[in-house]
Amino acid sequence: MADSKQRTRGPVIREIPEGDDRERLVCPDCGFINYENPKIVVVSVATWEGKILMCRRAIPPRTGYWTLPAGYMELHETTAEGAAREAWEEACARIEIDALLAIYNIPRISQVQVMYRARLTNPDIEAGPESLEVGLFGWEEIPWDDLAFPSVRWALGHFDEVRGLEDFPARSNPVGETGNYQ
16 A cells, blocks of 8 residues: 555656557556647637727737637636637627637647627727737728738638628638648
């Protein structure tokens, strides 16, 4: 029996557990397997009177580049609740989710991005702690050369495709695109 004062090391060894087909972090003391799974990012393409809400990033990666309100989903919330929370945190914006716009798979960085079409409930916005500035942009005013990520461009393109439609299928990655940037 192990000394009661001995501390376990936790999942510190990378190995393929019995019955599995990929390396995992495993605890050598108790056999606990730490499954590392993709992160879910929740995003909104939110509008006010035809203008799209965008945020200039204050944090890495891609500090200073423009994006849509987005961030990691939290425990115990739906994807729509997460998208609304992120709009509030990044742009002090209150939104109403309209429809699921797209789901993008970004395997290189182990992300699934869930994009919603939304409406601002009022035009009052301001930069939150993760944004340098925020703004409402007409289509021609979008800073296309300064977008932070390929998925922002995809979402804006998909948003434009379904503009004015009430019912449409959710989009996915453009053919051949995996979301690499820089």
